[in-house]
Amino acid sequence: MYAERVLSGMRPTGSLHLGHYHGVLKNWVRLQHEYPCLFFVADWHALTTQYDDPRGIVNAAWDMVIDWLAAGVDPVRATLFIQSQVPEHAELHLLLSMMTPLGWLERVPTYKDQQEKLENKDLSTYGFLGYPLLQSADILIYRADKVPVGEDQVPHIEFSREIARRFNHLYGREPGFEDKAREAVRKLGAKRARRYEELRTRFQQQGEQAAIGLAHALLDEVPGFAHVDRERLCGYLEGTGKMILVEPGALLTEASRMPGLDGQKMSKSYGNTITLREDAASVTHKIRRMPTDPARIRRTDPGEPANCPVWQLHQVYSDEPCQAWVEQGCRSAGIGCLDCKQPVIDGILREQAPMRARAQPFLEDPKLVREIIGDGNSTARRLARETMRDVRQAIGLDFS
Ligand code: TRP
Numbered sequence: 001m002y003a004e005r006v007l008s009g010m011r012p013t014g015s016l017h018l019g020h021y022h023g024v025l026k027n028w029v030r031l032q033h034e035y036p037c038l039f040f041v042a043d044w045h046a047l048t049t050q051y052d053d054p055r056g057i058v059n060a061a062w063d064m065v066i067d068w069l070a071a072g073v074d075p076v077r078a079t080l081f082i083q084s085q086v087p088e089h090a091e092l093h094l095l096l097s098m099m100t101p102l103g104w105l106e107r108v109p110t111y112k113d114q115q116e117k118l119e120n121k122d123l124s125t126y127g128f129l130g131y132p133l134l135q136s137a138d139i140l141i142y143r144a145d146k147v148p149v150g151e152d153q154v155p156h157i158e159f160s161r162e163i164a165r166r167f168n169h170l171y172g173r174e175p176g177f178e179d180k181a182r183e184a185v186r187k188l189g190a191k192r193a194r195r196y197e198e199l200r201t202r203f204q205q206q207g208e209q210a211a212i213g214l215a216h217a218l219l220d221e222v223p224g225f226a227h228v229d230r231e232r233l234c235g236y237l238e239g240t241g242k243m244i245l246v247e248p249g250a251l252l253t254e255a256s257r258m259p260g261l262d263g264q265k266m267s268k269s270y271g272n273t274i275t276l277r278e279d280a281a282s283v284t285h286k287i288r289r290m291p292t293d294p295a296r297i298r299r300t301d302p303g304e305p306a307n308c309p310v311w312q313l314h315q316v317y318s319d320e321p322c323q324a325w326v327e328q329g330c331r332s333a334g335i336g337c338l339d340c341k342q343p344v345i346d347g348i349l350r351e352q353a354p355m356r357a358r359a360q361p362f363l364e365d366p367k368l369v370r371e372i373i374g375d376g377n378s379t380a381r382r383l384a385r386e387t388m389r390d391v392r393q394a395i396g397l398d399f400s
């Protein structure tokens, strides 16, 4: 079986903010310790909506990679790369497009939603309709089984599963599959072969789902068992033929609770953000200017934290004693709003300090970032080429 592998991509939208950090990047940093991870800049995806003004994409990509590194994404643990530098994504996208029913794409909920949301732009394009299919190619080309995404992206992961299933169904049967599968069963040795056949029967005749997991575990234990044979037996087990593309699953990223400067969710489109590496003076200025409980007009008016966006930031950045100090001091008018904001300012600056420090060498020497991405591009290409070789072979377009 393929090693568990995590893959995720981000469109290069410019400097990332603390909402990205608390929502996505902290999660990536954690995952890189648990799985082999691939993280990439989805520059072609940016082009689906920015085709009329692509000039900013490259700079936004470099800035974004520095933000990833600043947040603690570790290029030694994770492979960082740029989508357009692995042209195999485009080849898989094209091949998959041949077998993708138009209706499937039209029914992806983000298609109509985004078109309506960005109504001042002509998005009745071929590329935009194909957005989820390009995303499927991104995922399937690495046989990634775990894709960390936010809720909005779940339909795209589901779509990718359907594409993988359709591909395996259409092309998964190699000539002489049954014979090859039976031959592979013999290679298991008598005892394991008997157990495998029993599990296969239990699944195919009694529909026992658990038998699949047991059989996969059995196959994992066979010393030196060839990868192709294992794949054949996975397919034979379920009656699907050979599994060429792996069906991915979403690793749902919990919605970020990160509030912005106005109490709404932090988001570039609301203009209420603090960027990851924003300088201290600007952070201080923004927090000091934040609106507070509208009922606290004068310093002597008591307030209610529940009605104040600053309080929401205390939930992210302050410990219990500080929160108790805020609640008590606000309701009794014992503290002023600027006093109350100081611990939030301190908390944000404390969080940003290590990010600034990690970014520094990359800002001083941009070559370092180019090297990391160059290495990542090569690693990704190597993996992508392996899948493409199998894909071409399965379709039969193999001229070698
Ligand atoms: N569509 C994703 C987004 O907007 C970005 C993306 C592109 C992606 N390809 C991907 C995410 C592959 C996960 C896997 O956030």
Ligand code: SF4
Pocket (backbone or CB within 6 Å): 292, 293, 296, 303, 304, 305, 308, 309, 310, 311, 326, 329, 330, 331, 335, 336, 337, 338, 340, 341
């Ligand atoms: Fe908001 Fe703090 Fe002012 Fe109360 S004291 S209104 S919580 S900023």
